[in-house]
Amino acid sequence: MAPAKYCRLSDTKPGDRFRIEKVDVPDPVLKRRLLDLGFVPGGEVKVGQRSPLGDPTAYRVCGTTIALRKEESDYIYGEKIHHD
Amino acid sequence: MTDRTYTVALMGNPNTGKSTLFNVLTGLRQHTGNWPGKTVTHAEGECRHRGALYRIVDLPGTYSLYSNSADEEVARDFLLFQRPDVTVVVVDATALERNLNLALQVLEMTDRVIVAINLMDEAKKKGIHINTKKLAAKLGVPVVPISARNREGIDALLDTVDAMAHGRIHTTPLSIRYSPEIERGIAKLLPLVKELMGDTHPARWIALRLLDGDASLLQALKQPPQRLIKEGNAYACCGSVKSV
Ligand SMILES: Nc1nc2c(ncn2[C@@H]2O[C@H](COP(=O)(O)OP(=O)(O)OP(=O)(O)O)[C@@H](O)[C@H]2O)c(=O)[nH]1
Ligand SMILES: [Mg+2]
Numbered sequence: 001m002a003p004a005k006y007c008r009l010s011d012t013k014p015g016d017r018f019r020i021e022k023v024d025v026p027d028p029v030l031k032r033r034l035l036d037l038g039f040v041p042g043g044e045v046k047v048g049q050r051s052p053l054g055d056p057t058a059y060r061v062c063g064t065t066i067a068l069r070k071e072e073s074d075y076i077y078g079e080k081i082h083h084d
Numbered sequence: 085m086t087d088r089t090y091t092v093a094l095m096g097n098p099n100t101g102k103s104t105l106f107n108v109l110t111g112l113r114q115h116t117g118n119w120p121g122k123t124v125t126h127a128e129g130e131c132r133h134r135g136a137l138y139r140i141v142d143l144p145g146t147y148s149l150y151s152n153s154a155d156e157e158v159a160r161d162f163l164l165f166q167r168p169d170v171t172v173v174v175v176d177a178t179a180l181e182r183n184l185n186l187a188l189q190v191l192e193m194t195d196r197v198i199v200a201i202n203l204m205d206e207a208k209k210k211g212i213h214i215n216t217k218k219l220a221a222k223l224g225v226p227v228v229p230i231s232a233r234n235r236e237g238i239d240a241l242l243d244t245v246d247a248m249a250h251g252r253i254h255t256t257p258l259s260i261r262y263s264p265e266i267e268r269g270i271a272k273l274l275p276l277v278k279e280l281m282g283d284t285h286p287a288r289w290i291a292l293r294l295l296d297g298d299a300s301l302l303q304a305l306k307q308p309p310q311r312l313i314k315e316g317n318a319y320a321c322c323g324s325v326k327s328v
Contacts, residue, residue, distance in 0.1 A: 028297070029152060036148030038182050063179035064097075 009045065009059070009068075009076035016047040017081040025075040038062035039076055089130075089137045090249040091166065095159055095190060096174035097183050098145030101202040103127070105174060105232040106142040109242075126158065133242040136249065141168065147182075149189050150293075152300045161304055163193050164285065169249045172198045172241070177207035177214055177229070187223070191257040192289045197225045198244050205231040224256035259288075269295045281305075 012018050020043045025031035038061040039045070048058035048065060056067040094102045110129030127142040143162055144155035163171065173190050175183035180201075187199055201207075201214060220227040226244045230237030247253045261267065273291035281287065293301045 032148070033151035036151055036185060038147070038185075062182040063176075064182060 006077040006079060008074055009039075009047075009078065010057075010070050010073040012047045012080065014047050014049055014057075018045045018047065019043070019078050019081055020045065020076055021078040023076055030072065030075070034068075034072065034076065037066050038064065039066075044081070045076075045078075089139050090169040090245075091139045091141065092131075092245055092249075093141045093143055093162060093166070093168040093171045094174055095143050095163075095171055095186065096145060096202075097147055097176065097179075097186055100145065100174045100176045100183065101232045102142055102145060102174045105172075105200070105202065105230070105238075106140055108232055108235055108238055109138075109140050131242075134246055136246060138245065138249070141166075146186065148186060149193075150296070150298065152298075157300060157304070160193075160301075163190070164304070167194070167284075168196070170196050170198060170245050172200050172245070174200050174202050174232075177201045177203045178210055178212060180214070188258065188260065191223065191225065192260065192292070193286050195225070195255045195257045196248055197255065197257065198241070198248060199223060199225060199227045200237075200241055201227060201229045202232050204229045204236065205234055222258065224258050226253060226255070262292075266292075266295060 006021050009018055009020075020039060020041050022041060023031060023034050023039055025034065039059075043061060046060040048060055050057045051067075056069045057073065058065050058067050059073075060066075094106055096102050106127060106129065109131045111131075126144065129140050129142075131138045131140050141162065143159045146153070146156045146159050149156050149160040149163075162168070171190060171194055173187045175187060187197075190197055199219070201216065201219075204214075207214060214229065216227045216229050226248070228237060228241045228244055230241055232238070244253070248255075262270070270288060270291045273294055274287055277285075277287045277290050277294070281290065290301075290305075
């Protein structure tokens with residue numbers, strides 16, 4: 001488990017910006033896939049639209065839009081970036 | 085006239101212009117085929133440059149070679165079992181950071197790599213300047229800027245392919261150093277892998293994949309896909325419809 005101060009990427013809303021702190025996945029193949037898709041610690045994610053059924057959600061990361069299901073974005077921890 | 089055909093594989097992330105480049109190179113004389121047992125299609129065609137004949141293979145776009153999707157296995161197996169004479173990694177000039185992930189993975193598998201930076205026109209529009217010389221020095225392989233849609237840089241790319249296919253280019257691909265623990269594991273496995281596989285496969289890369297517990301790779305090594313065995317000449321078993 002990641003420390004409680006982090007939230008999950010799956011807890012964000014469309015329009016949010018999010019900085020990844022940790023990709024903490026029990027399944028190594030899924031972990032590898034998320035990293036390869038550009039979800040790497042330190043990376044910034046912009047949350048896009050949710051599909052009509054609520055899942056998956058589009059995320060803008062590393063210059064490309066990637067759709068993740070909740071059971072994937074659940075494992076990506078970080079913090080929301082607030083604008084001043 | 086040369087007596088052999090050189091195989092050139094096009095790899096890269098999705099949507100980086102591989103098929104556009106493929107069509108420019110082959111003049112649309114493509115044979116498309118469905119690899120048996122896979123839902124993935126690939127295209128291959130021919131290209132002649134300075135008298136030599138090249139078989140160009142357009143592989144599926146992937147972000148990686150390790151996530152074990154069907155597309156990634158096709159691309160990985162092609163590199164591993166077909167061992168193309170030249171692999172061109174087509175990268176998007178406007179998203180280099182993302183694209184170089186795959187390029188680095190390919191550099192671990194083969195030293196016969198050219199990085200083609202595509203969409204240079206798009207990069208220019210966005211004010212992105214790419215120091216291709218420095219990138220080539222860092223990666224240890226040739227880097228050629230192109231704009232496939234505008235047919236820019238194609239001759240320079242083909243000249244580089246020609247030079248590499250004919251052994252006139254010596255590369256020094258960037259080799260990633262891992263943690264001491266992993267490097268110790270590699271060092272232990274390396275002689276065993278070499279003994280088992282000979283010099284025909286990238287031993288360090290296979291050792292790394294073994295350490296990573298890559299079950300899909302083990303499966304592929306045990307049973308090299310029939311269609312990819314070099315001696316069998318893949319043309320014959322691709323089931324490709326030749327539509328010249
Ligand atoms: N501006 C610009 N657009 C390009 C260039 N090359 C390709 N494109 C465009 O990029 C898009 C994707 O091109 P494709 O050739 O289909 O890309 P691909 O790599 O084969 O894509 P996948 O097969 O899905 O992996 C198309 O809309 C092309 O017209 C280029 O040099 N400049
Ligand atoms: Mg394509």
